[in-house]
Amino acid sequence: MQQTIDDAGRVERARQLYDALASGDRSALDALLHPDFVGHATQGLPFALGGTYQGAHAMRREFWGRIAKSFIARAQPESFHVLDDGRLLVQGRYVGEARNGGGKLDAEFIHILCFGEGRITGLSQLTDSERWVQASQPAAEAAPSVAWRTLEFEVTHGLATVRLNRPEAHNAIDATMAEELCSVAQRCANDGAIRAVLLLGNGKSFTVGGDLAFLSQAKDGELPGLLRAMTGPYHEALRTFSRLDVPIVAAVHGATAGGGLGLMYCADIVVAADNTKIALGFGALGLSMDGSNSWFLPRLVGLRRAAELYLEGRVLNAAEAVEWGLVNRVVPLAELPAHALACAERLAKGPTRAYGEVRRLYRDALGATLSEQLGAETEALSRTAATTDATGAIASFVAKRKPVFHGR
Structure with missing residues (x-):
């Protein structure tokens, strides 16, 4: 039994x-x-x-x-x-x-x-x-920096930049990338010096989602376990990114599809190149969906449009993605990296604690009553009012000076 x-x-x-x-x-x-x-x-x-x-x-x-x-x-x-x-x-x-x-x-x-x-x-x-x-490493040896296999990661002046780096595979997400994204997300969560995150993809696409070439190698009966092993770390990466206390900017271009859309959903500001194509693609593979699509899509575009994207295999161009509320704005492909970087750098110089509180308020509002949310707003406002950024900015406003934020 x-x-x-x-x-x-x-x-x-x-x-x-x-x-x-x-x-x-x-x-x-x-x-x-x-x-x-x-x-x-x-x-x-x-x-x-x-x-x-x-x-x-x-x-x-x-x-x-x-x-x-x-x-x-x-x-x-x-x-x-x-x-x-x-x-x-x-x-x-x-x-x-x-x-x-x-x-x-x-x-x-x-x-x-x-x-x-x-x-x-x-x-x-x-x-x-x-x-x-x-x-x-023995104490006398200098420990080497991590050698990322599928990503590029750096932190400069408070801005963490994460680049998907499998251009030959259109940044398809395999098991290694899923684990490395989870590791990078944890680093961003644990590094108090980080004040903003920028997500990009090298090559012709942001990401096409799951690596079908990798998944096709599964033997009979192995695919369910393989998908579970991949979605575990990838979903944890998305969960961690979405709960960061710093703003995230995503720069998407080319094919942006499948479970890879989850990285776009985690961002507060999404800038799309004019060649962006957004699609789910799961139905054509006989699969449901992952990458937080079932949670974010209905909230961003509504149930009818979410159903249309999946059931009819709709592919959105950049202008349609703006109309549907999936991205904030569209820029020429050649201008995308510079535009997204400038946006992320501005956010990295902003009132980081306040940004974190607002990210949390927006996220928690989806499951809260009005009374609960009003109480949460009061508590968050009180916490941000106690920061040096807030007191300094108020003084600067009164003195008609431009405020300088330090993230504390």
């Missing part, structure tokens, strides 16, 4: 897992993990630890066991959240140090746990691989 497990049971199983890992209790792990357990570790971890581990034995011996040989570390869970599909999202930190005289380890993690027959059937790990690499 198949054993079912409720939400409280999922959280309890997860707590038992972290306790067993901390104590090295092999028998407890054997009891918790399903024989068909599958683990997905973040690519880019030191000692080639990233990748997929088939079976509880492989995960315990080849992943956790090898970590224990190189690190004195512990996974400390901080929050548990049951997702709509029954999976469990766990957020926390890895803390410890390397055994070879390397540095201290302090890296955030996100674990997505799957369950079946009363046991844990899968774990997808998302963590900042660069911090693991840095910790693994």
Whole structure:
């Protein structure tokens, strides 16, 4: 008889897992993990630890066991959240140090746990691989900067720039890009010096969405699991970007489609090149949708138009995207990078705390009553009134001077 497990049971199983890992209790792990357990570790971890581990034995011996040989570390869970599909999202930190005289380890993690027959059937790990690499280096060596495989990422004068960098594939999102986007989103959330984010794509397209060439390699029966493994980190990236306390500008051009639209939805200001084509494309593949399309589209364009985009395979040009409310404005393709950069740089010099409060007010308003939202506005206004940016700007207004904001 198949054993079912409720939400409280999922959280309890997860707590038992972290306790067993901390104590090295092999028998407890054997009891918790399903024989068909599958683990997905973040690519880019030191000692080639990233990748997929088939079976509880492989995960315990080849992943956790090898970590224990190189690190004195512990996974400390901080929050548990049951997702709509029954999976469990766990957020926390890895803390410890390397055994070879390397540095201290302090890296955030996100674990997505799957369950079946009363046991844990899968774990997808998302963590900042660069911090693991840095910790693994002997103290006398300088830790290398992370080598992004599918992105370009830099922070300059408070502006974080994220460029999708698979131009040969029209920036199609594969498993590596999904994980790297999640890692970059976490960095943006944890870096207090960042005051705005700019999202762009290299090559002829912003992104065509999921990488069909990658997905076509799946054998019979593997596609559902492959899609789950990809959407886990990608959706977490979207969730993190959407909850940042700094404004986001997206510059889209060429093909902007499928699940890749989620990156556009996360932005507050979307600038489109005049050659932009926006489409869903899922129906032609016999798939539903991902990338937060089902949440954002009806809110942005209405249910009728959202249905039209999916059911009729409608492709919008740049002007139609403005009319439908999906983008803010259209500029010539040659002017797109400079225009978007100037917009993002202006926002990075603005009242960052106030921008963050308004992002939160807009987001939370969708599920709040008027009374709740009025109360939230009062609290947010009080918090921003306590900032030096607000007091300085009010004084500048009275003195008829242009205010200078410092983001605090």
